[in-house]
Amino acid sequence: MKLERGIATLTLDSPANRNALSAALVAGLADGLKACAKDPAVRAVVLTHTGNTFSAGADLKAPPSPYAYVELMRQIVELPKPVVGVVDGHVRAGGLGLLGACDVVVASERSDFALTEVRIGVAPAVISLTLLPKLEPRAASRYYLTGERFGLAEAVAMGLVTAPDTDLEAVLDGLRGASPQGLREAKRLLTARVLEAFERDAEDLVQRSATLFASAEAREGMTALFERRDPEWRL
Template identity: 40%
Template sequence: MADELVHYEVRRGIATITLDSPHNRNALSSQLRRELREHLSTAAKDDGVRVVVLTHTGPVFCSGMDLKEAAGASAGDQGVNEFPAILEQLWTSPKPVVAALNGPARAGGVGIVAACDISIADVKATFAFSEVRIGVVPAVISVTVLPRLLPRQAHELFLTGETFDAQRAKEIGLLNAATDDVEGEVRRYTDMLALGAPGALAATKQMLQQERSTNLGKVFADMLELSARHFGGPEGQEGITAFREKRKASWVPAED
């Protein structure tokens, strides 16, 4: 049986999913894709999981599709067909997902970074949409990347395939932080996210991703209904009570 390429661990409500295929720079091989999907599903279904952290071993976060597997494959048989499901799992996860990069991301790896809610990279990490340089199109990843990037920079970087650094990735909207202390910054974000109520976080993610009507009255009516539902719901009432009683809400994980 092949060794596991993606590891899963839960501690204090944080599910850590670790890509562990350094021999091919954590490329999206069929095994890695399958295991990643399984672990993302496990985290989404586990009521004890509050936040998901996606990280890696080795010097590279993710180099994109496994080109050795793709060589000689027919159209529609290069793993591309199931990759959208991974990006959709990340994008629609009811639990906030934090990407932690201690190294570069390329192509599909950048799509994964964009699909996460919060992405943090080492200042030395680099990025590139390298697809056009090998004769393919960054089509699937555009679904998660384009909502993050400024339009002018998206055209430049998609068309040239140029490598860019973490600071620029932050400036154009791909990253939340470029830091020399990835672990500390991840911990800062996960600590903040754990303060949010699970249902409220899931509903807020859904609200952020939905298309808005051009009818302003309808938008306000929908948002008023959403707000009222959560104010009057169990989480809202518990949060208000905890605030008044100057205590932590029931969903906040206990300290070690």
């Protein structure tokens, strides 16, 4: 963790696998967030990355428990300090769930995004907890169903990204000027309904995700991905 004028920076730093969400990466980020929550010197948290990918989604070779990933998203939502996601590159699948959990997200012009789950035979199940409350419904339908890649302009228009990264310093300056109590209580207002969805839907979505990943179609989709070929259902 790096701390500068009240802003703690946590960095996804596993470029060898494009910051895929492995058990180790999820555990490390959870530990960093716990430290930020306890440290009175931390006013807000920036979540960023090394390399050209914020996160490639779940690490299919060393995945975390789905419960651990749900708990990580909830930890970001519940953190009593604002979390600002900073993206300069690619974001795929489960990586978008982290952005949905953040309070503010800024991204560079070269950033791109995709919900690629349908292309390997599964669905964006658990990440719906943080994404669906924030995404414009018609855009969510398109990108959930097609797995298409989209850029910064589309991400801002649909509610995934708050602003271009040129706004980052203004956002951080605003957070530095706000009281800790004010930030905490404002965030509680903003996240109340999302936390209700965690209580209501998390278990069902974890089970649905597990069923999908254990299916024959998902096995074919993941095999095709690793073999760099089209899955058998491709028309």
